[in-house]
Amino acid sequence: MTITEGLAELADRKRAVRDGAAPDATRRQHDKGKLTAYERIALLCDADSFHEIEPLRRHRATGFGMEARRPDGDGVVTGWGTVHGRRVFVYAHDFRSFGGSLGEAHAAKIHKLMDLAAAAGAPLVSLNDGAGARIQEGVSALAGYGGIFVRNTRNSGVIPQISVMLGPCAGGAAYSPALTDFVFMVRGVAQMFVTGPSVVRAVTGADVTAEGLGGADVHAATSGVAAFVHDDEESCLADVRYLLSLLPANNRETPPREPSGDPPDRRTDRMLDLVPADPARPYDVGAVIAELVDDGEYLPVHEHWAPNVVCALARLDGHVVGIVANQPSVMAGGLDIHAAEKAAGFVQTCDAFNIPLVTLVDVPGFLPGLDQEHGGIIRHGAKLLYAYCDATVPRVQVILRKAYGGAYIVMDSRSVGADLSFAWPRNEIAVMGPEGAAEVIFRRDIDAADDPGQVRAQKIKEYRAALVHPFHAAERGLVDDVIDPRDTRATLVAALDMLRTKHADPPSRKHGNPPM
Ligand code: HXC
Numbered sequence: 001m002t003i004t005e006g007l008a009e010l011a012d013r014k015r016a017v018r019d020g021a022a023p024d025a026t027r028r029q030h031d032k033g034k035l036t037a038y039e040r041i042a043l044l045c046d047a048d049s050f051h052e053i054e055p056l057r058r059h060r061a062t063g064f065g066m067e068a069r070r071p072d073g074d075g076v077v078t079g080w081g082t083v084h085g086r087r088v089f090v091y092a093h094d095f096r097s098f099g100g101s102l103g104e105a106h107a108a109k110i111h112k113l114m115d116l117a118a119a120a121g122a123p124l125v126s127l128n129d130g131a132g133a134r135i136q137e138g139v140s141a142l143a144g145y146g147g148i149f150v151r152n153t154r155n156s157g158v159i160p161q162i163s164v165m166l167g168p169c170a171g172g173a174a175y176s177p178a179l180t181d182f183v184f185m186v187r188g189v190a191q192m193f194v195t196g197p198s199v200v201r202a203v204t205g206a207d208v209t210a211e212g213l214g215g216a217d218v219h220a221a222t223s224g225v226a227a228f229v230h231d232d233e234e235s236c237l238a239d240v241r242y243l244l245s246l247l248p249a250n251n252r253e254t255p256p257r258e259p260s261g262d263p264p265d266r267r268t269d270r271m272l273d274l275v276p277a278d279p280a281r282p283y284d285v286g287a288v289i290a291e292l293v294d295d296g297e298y299l300p301v302h303e304h305w306a307p308n309v310v311c312a313l314a315r316l317d318g319h320v321v322g323i324v325a326n327q328p329s330v331m332a333g334g335l336d337i338h339a340a341e342k343a344a345g346f347v348q349t350c351d352a353f354n355i356p357l358v359t360l361v362d363v364p365g366f367l368p369g370l371d372q373e374h375g376g377i378i379r380h381g382a383k384l385l386y387a388y389c390d391a392t393v394p395r396v397q398v399i400l401r402k403a404y405g406g407a408y409i410v411m412d413s414r415s416v417g418a419d420l421s422f423a424w425p426r427n428e429i430a431v432m433g434p435e436g437a438a439e440v441i442f443r444r445d446i447d448a449a450d451d452p453g454q455v456r457a458q459k460i461k462e463y464r465a466a467l468v469h470p471f472h473a474a475e476r477g478l479v480d481d482v483i484d485p486r487d488t489r490a491t492l493v494a495a496l497d498m499l500r501t502k503h504a505d506p507p508s509r510k511h512g513n514p515p516m
Contacts, residue, residue, distance in 0.1 A: 025096035037092035045081030089117035092127035100130030107144025121250035129167030145172035185216035271485035306338035322350035325360035394499030423470035
């Protein structure tokens with residue numbers, strides 16, 4: 001073969017990979033409301049930055065007509081490019097080839113890319129639109145998934161791993177994303193399930209659509225699998241680019257700083273209006289976060305799941321921070337099983353990637369109830385406790401209004417390792433609210449009184465005056481200062497600036513044994 005012939009064949013084969021093996025394959029993909037793998041990569045990466053590897057790799061499977069069907073690329077596009085000028089590794093299923101299903105060669109391409117991403121210390125983004133294990137390749141396909149899972153796990157906490165769900169993803173195509181840091185889904189086109197609707201129908205008799213079983217809204221609001229949900233691929237991939245701008249390339253770096261025109265010492269004047277003095281009145285903590293952070297801009301993570309706690313990435317004086325905040329407008333901000341799991345995962349992710357934590361506390365306690373106790377609130381609540389106790393990034397707590405009992409301790413109190421804790425005046429920090437406390441410790445006095453109502457009111461007043469205010473905690477060093485709410489941004493910026501050089505050596509052990 002001459003060089004001219006070789007180059008001509010190369011061009012033909014690469015064109016076939018881009019255009020799809022069957023002539024109408026691209027049209028069929030578009031008819032389903034989906035983009036092709038290459039179109040997606042073009043939206044994700046900076047223009048002309050993508051370098052593909054192994055576009056010519058093909059399977060060597062036999063039987064079931066496989067010898068006659070050996071498309072170049074084997075149903076997955078792999079390579080690296082840049083996002084905002086920073087290196088990322090990307091693989092994208094090509095649904096036009098075997099429904100994006102994973103066979104031995106397909107898996108080997110992904111394994112190689114994951115190893116390269118780890119070696120280069122750069123994020124891995126998977127664009128998933130695949131039918132799971134390739135049925136024709138049997139156990140070789142299953143082994144291919146094993147290789148992905150073990151790499152997902154080994155790369156966990158080393159490089160950011162982001163999964164973007166852009167089609168029906170079954171079996172292994174759903175499990176690999178579950179091992180990664182962030183899952184994005186697009187409504188209407190993405191579904192995730194371990195067993196699809198037909199199997200569910202055959203085994204359980206339940207008639208359910210793919211969207212009802214594992215659509216984007218199900219996973220964003222009910223199962224908690226998806227951290228982000230979008231209406232279309234364009235906005236989804238734009239948000240993946242935004243998320244990447246908030247993450248470091250790997251666990252040895254910090255996220256890039258992006259200074260803004262928002263003054264670090266800006267007075268947060270609106271705080272006094274945003275948080276009502278009456279501890280029983282709800283408000284939106286999202287507005288408090290917006291008032292605090294640079295330019296009012298923050299990215300909520302798992303916005304629709306466990307909305308009684310808000311987890312968000314934002315910038316303070318240009319530095320990325322992870323914010324965990326109770327949400328008093330949902331269930332009065334009480335902590336339940338899902339909220340504890342959500343916040344635990346977020347704290348762990350921030351800690352892994354050197355993102356300081358700011359915890360905004362306004363919590364009445366853990367949600368009481370049979371469902372919660374029987375559902376394992378002890379086990380799940382312990383996940384949040386463990387995540388905070390284990391975190392070595394800079395940690396600053398701000399108590400906005402009330403902080404009661406175990407929920408106060410869990411929400412990054414100083415006693416579990418917050419570096420600094422600040423409280424606004426008019427705070428309530430105590431084991432429980434004055435009404436409940438009076439019923440427990442003064443019950444005999446109240447019952448014996450001629451006027452129980454008057455004694456109860458008197459005891460509540462005494463208890464409140466003695467214990468339920470921030471000065472009790474400040475006098476004992478459990479909060480580092482009581483601050484003017486209008487100074488909250490400046491206080492946080494100064495605290496995090498001081499903590500920038502914090503260094504903590506974890507204890508010598510193989511790894512901890514967190515509640516799972
Ligand atoms: C090989 C597959 C395939 C598979 C689909 N195709 N699934 N080829 N292996 N697993 C092929 C189809 O034959 C078809 O080929 C093309 O992909 C598109 O499939 P359609 O069914 O026409 O598309 P659609 O209607 O969009 O439905 C997509 C789908 C459905 C929902 C993914 O195909 C499906 O349910 N497939 C089976 C999914 C599955 O059970 N996978 C195994 C999971 S177990 P042509 O040539 O006609 O275009 C697993 C093990 C690991 O992954 C578990 C680890 C924990």
